Amino acid sequence: MASDVIEQKKQDLSDSKVINTIESMDLERRNTIVMLDQIIAAEGSGHTTKDKIQIAAYNIGLMGAQDHIERMLTVQMIGIHNTTMNTLARANRLLNASDAKLIELGNLTMNTANKLTRAYTNQIEALNRYRGKNQQKMTVEHVNVNAGGQAIIGNVKANEKPATKGVGKNSK
16 A cells, blocks of 8 residues: 555656656755655645646745755645635635534634744744844934943944944044
């Protein structure tokens, strides 16, 4: 059974021309294939197709992952997104049922979709933090410079020279 699934995956992948042979791939490409397979497995249909592989690869590319950590987080985000959309569709079908038990199950399913949506938002924030976005900013509105002191006016970044010259007794 397991060997049949592996052979089917190899056949699906070779049919899609995403890879020539699994054995000849470098570690980076093998890892990418595993991640694509994880996205498809999270969908739950159990069957890999050329279109699913291409869509998963396209989505990873859209996210612009720069390194292995970003690729792993991207795969998680795509899996969460796909699962959320499937869960929302399931909840909608259940909420439109006439049976009270199915409607209750629909409400529980909608709560699950809500949690998945929050998880996706948290993943976006984690990716932005990892990439260095959303950094805190500090605005200083009033500065007092005493005799003999110096102040810098302008944008200052670590390990860079100030954009403007200092102000004070020793400035040039």
